[in-house]
Amino acid sequence: MKNNVKVWDYIVLGFLAIFYLLPTVMAIIYALAEKWYFGTDLFPSQLGFGWIQKMISDSYVQTAFINSYILAPLTALVTILISILPAYYLATRRDKVAIITETIVNLTMAFPAIVVGTGILVLYTFLGLRGNMWALIPAHMFFAIPFSLRSITASFMQVPKDLEEVARVFGATRLQVIQKVYLPLTWRGMLSAFIFSMAISLNEFVMTQLLGAPSVKTLTIVVYELIRGYAISPPRAAAVSLFILLPSLIGGILSEKYLRVSLSLAGGGR
Amino acid sequence: MSEVRRVSIWYLLPLYVYLAIYLVAPLITVILGAFGISPLIQGGGPTLDGFKQFFSGGSKYLESLYFTFWNSAVATLIAVVAGYMFALYLTIRKPAWWDKFSFIPLIAIYTPYLIAAFMWWTLLWPRGYVALFVNGVLQALGVIKEPLYLVNDPYGIGIILGKVWYTFTLTFLLTYGPLQLINPEIVEAARMLGASTRTIIRRIYFPLSRYALFASASIVFLDNLTGVSVPLVLGAAWPQYLSVVILNDVTLFNNFLMAFTSGFVYLILSILAGYFFFRFTTKAIVHQVR
Numbered sequence: 262m263k264n265n266v267k268v269w270d271y272i273v274l275g276f277l278a279i280f281y282l283l284p285t286v287m288a289i290i291y292a293l294a295e296k297w298y299f300g301t302d303l304f305p306s307q308l309g310f311g312w313i314q315k316m317i318s319d320s321y322v323q324t325a326f327i328n329s330y331i332l333a334p335l336t337a338l339v340t341i342l343i344s345i346l347p348a349y350y351l352a353t354r355r356d357k358v359a360i361i362t363e364t365i366v367n368l369t370m371a372f373p374a375i376v377v378g379t380g381i382l383v384l385y386t387f388l389g390l391r392g393n394m395w396a397l398i399p400a401h402m403f404f405a406i407p408f409s410l411r412s413i414t415a416s417f418m419q420v421p422k423d424l425e426e427v428a429r430v431f432g433a434t435r436l437q438v439i440q441k442v443y444l445p446l447t448w449r450g451m452l453s454a455f456i457f458s459m460a461i462s463l464n465e466f467v468m469t470q471l472l473g474a475p476s477v478k479t480l481t482i483v484v485y486e487l488i489r490g491y492a493i494s495p496p497r498a499a500a501v502s503l504f505i506l507l508p509s510l511i512g513g514i515l516s517e518k519y520l521r522v523s524l525s526l527a528g529g530g531r
Numbered sequence: 532m533s534e535v536r537r538v539s540i541w542y543l544l545p546l547y548v549y550l551a552i553y554l555v556a557p558l559i560t561v562i563l564g565a566f567g568i569s570p571l572i573q574g575g576g577p578t579l580d581g582f583k584q585f586f587s588g589g590s591k592y593l594e595s596l597y598f599t600f601w602n603s604a605v606a607t608l609i610a611v612v613a614g615y616m617f618a619l620y621l622t623i624r625k626p627a628w629w630d631k632f633s634f635i636p637l638i639a640i641y642t643p644y645l646i647a648a649f650m651w652w653t654l655l656w657p658r659g660y661v662a663l664f665v666n667g668v669l670q671a672l673g674v675i676k677e678p679l680y681l682v683n684d685p686y687g688i689g690i691i692l693g694k695v696w697y698t699f700t701l702t703f704l705l706t707y708g709p710l711q712l713i714n715p716e717i718v719e720a721a722r723m724l725g726a727s728t729r730t731i732i733r734r735i736y737f738p739l740s741r742y743a744l745f746a747s748a749s750i751v752f753l754d755n756l757t758g759v760s761v762p763l764v765l766g767a768a769w770p771q772y773l774s775v776v777i778l779n780d781v782t783l784f785n786n787f788l789m790a791f792t793s794g795f796v797y798l799i800l801s802i803l804a805g806y807f808f809f810r811f812t813t814k815a816i817v818h819q820v821r
Contacts, residue, residue, distance in 0.1 A: 266624075270624065270626040270627070270628065271628075273617075273620065273626070274626070274628050274632060277632075277635050277636065278632070278635060280696070280699075281635050281636060281638045281639065281696075282635070282638070283654065283660075283661075284642075284647065284650035284651055284653075284654060284696070285638060285642070285650065287650055287653045287654055287659075287660075288646070288649070288650045288653070291653055299658045300658070303660075303663075343545045343546065343549060344546070346542040346543070346544075346545055346546075347542060347543050347545065347546040349538065349542055350538050350540070350542040350543050353538050354538050358540060358543070362543055362546070362547075364809070365550065366546070366550075367809065368805060368809075369550070369554055370753075370805075371753055371801050371802060371804065371805025371808070372554070372558070372757075372798065372801060372805075373756075373757035373774060373794075373797050373798070373801050374757065374759065375757070375759050375774045375777050375778055375794070375797070376557075376558075376561055376777070376794040376797050376798055376801075377553070377554065377557050377558070378557075379557070379561055379777065379781055379790055379791070379794055380556065380557020380558055380559075380560040380561045380794075381553065381557045382781065383557070383560045383564070383569065383570075383571055384552075384556055384557065384560065386571065387570070399549070399552075399553060400553070402549070402553075403553055403554075406546075406549070410546070435538065460641060463643065464643035464644060464645070466643075466644065466645045466759070466760050467759045467760075467778070470778070470782065471778075471781065471782070474782070481643060481645050481646070484645060484646060484649060485645060485763075485764075488649050488652065488764060489763065489764060495649075495652075495653060498649055499649075499653070502646045502649060502650075505643055505646060506642060506643070506646055509641045509642065509643065510638065510641050510642070512641070513637060513638075513640065513641030514634055514637075514641075517634055517637055518634075
């Protein structure tokens with residue numbers, strides 16, 4: 262009976278592993294498949310780094326890569342900067358304003374990206390910001406702010422209140438308290454907010470497609486063009502996918518190991 | 532509250548300025564646009580034409596809304612049932628492998644939607660491994676004669692699979708925590724009184740975690756309802772998700788009146804789903820605190 266139960270444990274583990282790892286493995290196989298006759302062969306007849314090398318040396322992909330990896334950290338940085346003062350308020354005051362603010366911020370997650378993006382598109386058209394890469398940063402922040410604010414507020418709540426009061430009694434201003442007491446003590450929360458915000462920006466497709474096209478290309482846009490555009494090429498798409506997928510997964514696994522990011526954010530959704 | 536602790540309301544200013552520009556203004560733009568008030572609509576002016584077109588019999592928008600709704604509901608049902616059962620399994624069984632392999636379901640959290648959709652496409656297209664396996668088994672059993680299309684199909688099977696891959700993790704994360712907070716002594720007492728595992732689930736775990744489950748169902752439904760990337764890559768040419776129809780209206784057809792109108796309908800639906808999410812989340816928190 263006990264052995265039977267153990268077998269079931271391993272069946273569940275096996276199913277889970279196949280369900281989650283197989284799609285990732287497929288992306289890697291497609292990226293490495295230099296020759297694969299899909300009509301007759303189950304597996305590629307030749308593996309290599311040909312597609313990956315081609316994509317690395319492709320100037321179109323290079324530009325998209327640079328854009329993605331400029332936008333993501335900047336989005337994360339600005340998201341955190343904009344979240345610090347409100348997070349301090351939310352962590353230290355539990356009044357009606359704080360509750361209303363939290364509700365409004367959480368509510369942003371309920372709005373469809375396509376609807377908000379369409380609205381921003383109208384504004385950007387009149388401000389002449391369509392196709393402007395820097396204008397994508399605040400748009401990418403839209404879904405990063407709720408997570409960032411939640412993570413930083415939760416970290417700020419952990420800071421012992423006596424530390425702040427001592428600093429204030431010795432004449433520190435509130436901004437100095439945030440800078441000298443809160444920020445050094447809450448770097449883990451900041452880092453988890455940074456990683457998650459960066460991942461959200463790297464993954465962002467709808468806002469970039471609506472507001473950046475056709476002049477601003479990011480890696481997700483290139484992948485989309487290679488799977489649904491005029492020049493469909495799954496191996497190329499898989500090779501470009503790896504440029505986002507691998508850093509995302511490595512960053513994710515490390516942050517789970519050291520910061521428990523997703524568990525601290527659970528309750529929000531994506 | 533002491534003077535030292537009082538924080539000025541101005542600390543919230545950066546957030547509210549941002550929300551005014553990137554939430555309130557775009558939503559007002561879409562709502563006004565749905566009634567024809569937008570400079571992007573040719574020959575614009577107050578009108579209800581968008582709604583007439585949207586809700587007219589046989590309209591492609593209504594068909595799309597219907598498809599979006601039932602497809603999202605099926606994906607939600609599968610993800611919520613599977614995710615909750617998995618959370619229950621971990622809570623009750625506490626398998627030895629969980630500590631080492633707990634990162635596996637989190638892969639979905641760190642995989643971009645669009646790339647996940649592409650990864651599933653490689654498995655589900657007619658020569659993909661999952662399609663070959665499923666069709667092989669069904670044909671061997673005599674259930675089907677011709678292979679099924681599992682992706683870009685009119686029933687949205689590919690969309691459902693792609694979405695469940697994501698939302699299974701979300702449901703599991705949202706229900707596993709509350710299940711851990713249930714006092715193990717209650718379960719122990721029930722066991723000593725002879726309750727079976729099924730009875731314990733029905734009488735203890737489910738009642739004490741039901742609001743967390745309903746909250747996760749609402750957020751998963753919301754996520755499924757409003758997503759773009761997965762239905763865009765794994766969906767058929769028709770029927771399409773409403774989100775894809777809006778994207779096409781904006782980027783391909785320049786039909787802003789219908790994009791705004793569909794957006795308005797979408798907003799109402801998502802606010803309703805969001806309302807249930809927050810309502811159940813609050814109840815779940817109150818329940819746990821008690």
